[in-house]
Amino acid sequence: MPVDETQRPKGPTGWIASLTYKSVATAAPRASDLDLLAGKARARNRSLDVTGMLLFEKGCFLQTLEGPPKAVAELWSSIERDGRHNHIEVLSEHMTAARVFSDWNLLLDGRFADMPREAAAPPAIPPAVAGHLARLVELALNADDLAINTMIAGFAEQGWTSEAILSLLIEPAGRALGDAWLDDRCSELDLTIGLSMLQLAGHAIRYSPSAQSIRNSRYSILLATAPGEKHMLGTALLADQFLAQGWQVDMAFPESEEALTNQLNAQHPDAVDIGLSDAMPRQHAIDQLRSTIEHSRLVVSEHPTVVSVGGRLFAEATATARTVGADHARKGLAGTSVRLAELVRQTRKA
Ligand SMILES: Cc1cc2nc3c(=O)[nH]c(=O)nc-3n(C[C@H](O)[C@H](O)[C@H](O)COP(=O)(O)O)c2cc1C
Incomplete structure (x- = not known):
């Protein structure tokens, strides 16, 4: 089902x-x-x-x-x-x-x-890779995340694609850990910690090289404070994050809803992030934000834009994306560009 x-x-x-x-x-x-x-x-x-x-x-x-x-x-x-x-x-x-x-x-x-x-059958491991795989398994069993990351970064620098690193190293290493446990070569704790180490490495490799592909796809975002919102720290910090990930970034600090919708109408970005204060609860702003998002969607209806929201209200889960009609609510700043890249990718596919 x-x-x-x-x-x-x-x-x-x-x-x-x-x-x-x-x-x-x-x-x-x-x-x-x-x-x-x-x-x-x-x-x-x-x-x-x-x-x-x-x-x-x-x-x-x-x-x-x-x-x-x-x-x-x-x-x-x-x-x-x-x-x-x-x-x-x-x-x-x-x-x-x-x-x-x-x-x-x-x-x-x-x-x-x-x-x-x-x-x-899993993909065959080329003999030249077998030695690297054995080393990766050893590092995962020793829970040596630093050495794992250094090793994976080294392969990426040598030109290995993230797909190759995942399918020839990380995934087979996961299975090798299972084998090691079944053969009593490691404890259950070693197995579960080792799998977690591989998950972290898998995450790094899946998302770090994404900057180039985002640059090539020319993803754009408008980072805006909610109309009239004076606290702009979150929005400013997000700008660094999105720029580092290869996005085309614009910022806006609109005084009114109309100013924001005008800017959206002019730019048609792939995504817009509307930030309330990260310091103050802004409970009273929910209705206004819902209306802003509704109007924003109307002006960009020809070119679907992913709408993200943030601020203390969402960090503390007092409100959710659904409460205000957004596609995404960030609980913090970390990882926002990764999540929005995925949403934009899905919107483009749809
Ligand atoms: C060791 C073991 C692992 C199993 N793994 C899966 C699995 O990954 N996915 C799956 O659909 N069923 C798996 N099954 C079968 C399910 O237990 C179950 O029979 C099947 O999903 C049908 O579900 P139902 O009895 O609720 O209709 C596994 C069974 C055993 C004994």
Whole structure:
């Protein structure tokens, strides 16, 4: 059953749930049983936008599920009731900014040589990369995030694309950690910390090289204070962030709603961020902001603009994007350009 689209985080920058558990098979599954399980699981996971891995070895399962929190919860309620396994133990369950796995794979320990694996097979690792992979696994097991980041940055500098780093290093390293745990070469704690380290590295590599692609796509944003708002620190700080990420940035400190809508009409930016004070609660400003956003959308109706809002009101969750009719409400400044780039990308695709 597909998830409700309105509940799905908007693209890969939305926070996702990650759940890793181990369990014991109640009866020794035949190759055909595992094949059937994998085929059905893949189809359902895809429809739910869930990625991850399932390892089976020595009668034990180890599975990681990553995806929209609602989807992972829905799957989990099926899996934990499944009579094909018991002694289920959740090893880690947390929210994360990035996936380790780009798809969903079932990996077996080789005892089922007759199993058709084409669909599930991960990409072959070129011999030249194997040494780097082993080093990355070692660093992840030692929870050495500094060395992991240095290593990944080195590959990026040598011209490796982020796709190659993800598919040839980070993702296989995630599976290698699972293997290490199944073979008793590391503890559960090592496994879960190692996976988190890879998630962080995956996040860095997915989003850092994005500046060039945003520059090439000429994303533009109008950073504005809410009409009449005197506190402009947040808006000024955002400008640095968006400029560093390659956006074309304009700023506005309009005195009236009309001044803001005029500017939007003249510029038609891909996104507009309207900031209330980061210091004062501005509770009374909600209705006014809703009206401003409504009018802003009217003037740019030919050229859909992503509308983001911010300020203490949103940081403290007194109001949400929906309250004022925006597409995005920032809780803080960090990561705003990444989230808005994703929203603009989706708007352009639609
Ligand atoms: C170890 C194990 C892992 C499983 N992993 C998945 C999975 O990732 N995705 C999935 O759709 N079903 C998975 N299943 C099957 C589900 O438990 C369940 O049978 C299936 O999703 C159908 O759900 P329903 O019984 O609620 O209709 C797994 C089963 C086992 C025993």
